[in-house]
Amino acid sequence: MIFLxxxxxxxxxxxxxxxxxxxxxxxxxxxxxTAIIIKAYISDLALVMNYLQFxxxxxxxxxxxxxxxxLILGAQIVTDEYKDxxxxxxxxxxxxxxxxxxxxYLSVLIMITAAYFFLFVWSSLLGFIFFxxxxxxxxxxxxxxxxxxxNLTFTVVFQFYLTELPSLFFLATLSFFTATIFKRSALALSxxxxxxxxxxxxxxxxxxxxxxxxxxxxxxPLYAYSDSVVIQRFSSPxxxxxxxxxxxxxxxxxxxxxxxxxxxxxxxxxxx
Amino acid sequence: MSNTPVVELRNVTKKIKGKxxxxxxxFSVQRGEVYGFLGPNGSGKTTTIRMIVGLSSITEGxxxxxxxxxxxxxxxxxxxxxxxxxxxxxxxxxxxxxxxxHFSRMASxxxxxxxxxxxxxxxxxxxAIKQKVKTYSLGMRQRxxxxxxxxxxxxxxxxxxxTNGLDPSGIRQLRDHLRYLAKQENISILVSSHLxxxxxxxxxxxxVIQEGKFIDEISIxxxxxxxxxxxxxxxxxxxxxxxTAVLQDWQAKTGxxxxxxxxxxxxxxxRLVSLxxxxxxxxxxxxxxxxxxxxxxxxxxxxxTQS
Ligand SMILES: Nc1ncnc2c1ncn2[C@@H]1O[C@H](COP(=O)(O)OP(=O)(O)O)[C@@H](O)[C@H]1O
Ligand SMILES: [Mg+2]
Numbered sequence: 238m239i240f241l242x243x244x245x246x247x248x249x250x251x252x253x254x255x256x257x258x259x260x261x262x263x264x265x266x267x268x269x270x271t272a273i274i275i276k277a278y279i280s281d282l283a284l285v286m287n288y289l290q291f292x293x294x295x296x297x298x299x300x301x302x303x304x305x306x307x308l309i310l311g312a313q314i315v316t317d318e319y320k321d322x323x324x325x326x327x328x329x330x331x332x333x334x335x336x337x338x339x340x341x342y343l344s345v346l347i348m349i350t351a352a353y354f355f356l357f358v359w360s361s362l363l364g365f366i367f368f369x370x371x372x373x374x375x376x377x378x379x380x381x382x383x384x385x386x387x388n389l390t391f392t393v394v395f396q397f398y399l400t401e402l403p404s405l406f407f408l409a410t411l412s413f414f415t416a417t418i419f420k421r422s423a424l425a426l427s428x429x430x431x432x433x434x435x436x437x438x439x440x441x442x443x444x445x446x447x448x449x450x451x452x453x454x455x456x457x458p459l460y461a462y463s464d465s466v467v468i469q470r471f472s473s474p475x476x477x478x479x480x481x482x483x484x485x486x487x488x489x490x491x492x493x494x495x496x497x498x499x500x501x502x503x504x505x506x507x508x509x
Numbered sequence: 510m511s512n513t514p515v516v517e518l519r520n521v522t523k524k525i526k527g528k529x530x531x532x533x534x535x536f537s538v539q540r541g542e543v544y545g546f547l548g549p550n551g552s553g554k555t556t557t558i559r560m561i562v563g564l565s566s567i568t569e570g571x572x573x574x575x576x577x578x579x580x581x582x583x584x585x586x587x588x589x590x591x592x593x594x595x596x597x598x599x600x601x602x603x604x605x606x607x608x609x610x611h612f613s614r615m616a617s618x619x620x621x622x623x624x625x626x627x628x629x630x631x632x633x634x635x636x637a638i639k640q641k642v643k644t645y646s647l648g649m650r651q652r653x654x655x656x657x658x659x660x661x662x663x664x665x666x667x668x669x670x671x672t673n674g675l676d677p678s679g680i681r682q683l684r685d686h687l688r689y690l691a692k693q694e695n696i697s698i699l700v701s702s703h704l705x706x707x708x709x710x711x712x713x714x715x716x717v718i719q720e721g722k723f724i725d726e727i728s729i730x731x732x733x734x735x736x737x738x739x740x741x742x743x744x745x746x747x748x749x750x751x752x753t754a755v756l757q758d759w760q761a762k763t764g765x766x767x768x769x770x771x772x773x774x775x776x777x778x779x780r781l782v783s784l785x786x787x788x789x790x791x792x793x794x795x796x797x798x799x800x801x802x803x804x805x806x807x808x809x810x811x812x813x814t815q816s
Pocket of ligand 2 (some may be wrong): 555670
């Protein structure tokens, strides 16, 4: 399958760049430092913590780094080819422009997922070494949330990681879309970061109007529909009466519009 | 092998924002030939090449590669094309080998490691292929560019001003390389340049364009034979006026410093010398002025624009 070979190429390029190596080293280093600090200086916490709680903690602290990495990838994967002039080398091949564009898009999603997976595995490993797999906070006070955090299971932590993905995929897609349309990585990154920080506010304000239910930010926290207090992250659906499937439809629509217009513009544009 | 041209342009026009950049251009590149594409800077060479390789759309007309219309059967057409458009841009943060592996994965049929190594050897990059491309000299990049363009055994290699930025010895190397490749790989080469001297050295035939329009198609190796019957001969004598009178049947023209220019066949020259000597005219020098391609090019493009 030539499409898979294209994806393989994109991933090779991402991983050959210094910034990717730097990012993964940074992430690995920060998690290690966190474990050491807790073990050495916050012994009260270290005593009652197990590897699952540590893994929950690292994503809460360092999740934004993966977000940033994903947004940068989305902004650069197309624009870098224009900047380096290599776009010409890509587009004079038998593969259609649309398949080249989507191989890039898919590679961004794969790298984001890989980064989460890396954080999950590395945190669990270090957590296990430093804090073990013991009881952890289970004996803590009987407050509902704490109780659940105390009784964390592997499945819940894993789902917590997975449920980070839809919002991040959306922001990365926004970044990718803006970059492809305008060929400006700085603009794309800015748009995505603004969306990242102001999404909740925009969503909240829009809920005062009838069209609020079509605003993507009101549907992005799909985890709000979860039964688990931990996975919900203290949030509840903006429009509970519309339901999960409505939220998914809205998300799919936004993705389709962004990807469709990217493909349209990218495949029609003359390359100078 | 079939007689279909490897590349054929049929009445191709490109307009950018309504402004015609290339107008009604038609030409074809035959199998195994090195075809030149000559025109002053800004005459539309790159624009034409961009259309051939599918980087930009065609406003009017049709382009065929191995008989496949590049807009209708892009994938089949591009499988036969290898190109460097303007500069040989590669991924500097990867090694030469990684770059080649990258491009080999984009071919429509799988390319073996052996094939890659063979091409690397052909362009003489074996010693540097494991280095990052950002450490390469321009000449090495150029050769890596040619390697990536040849990986999939295309039937046409398209090079846009390949000698830009190379020093004279680099240019000579490149030229020898191309000639060698054309033979070894049995492919056609389309090479553009704004310098006639380069086209003259590299090509069998060449198209001359100016302001996006067809001016002429010239056959380079036939040039001396074509000119054989109408040589321009310059005599340097002591009495120019008298010599002009003697040679008036040969359209003699008097020039400066005792020079007389006539049109004659080579075989006539001994007779003309006898005629002049018979009139006691002393001859210091006889010079056959083969009209150079340079002159023709300049004449054709009216002195060129800003080349
Ligand atoms: N994207 C573009 N927009 C407007 N004009 C262009 C564009 N690309 C090329 N041109 C114009 O088309 C003409 C031909 O350019 P080009 O094909 O690069 O010439 P050459 O390669 O022969 O030097 C030039 O006058 C150039 O200014
Ligand atoms: Mg040019």
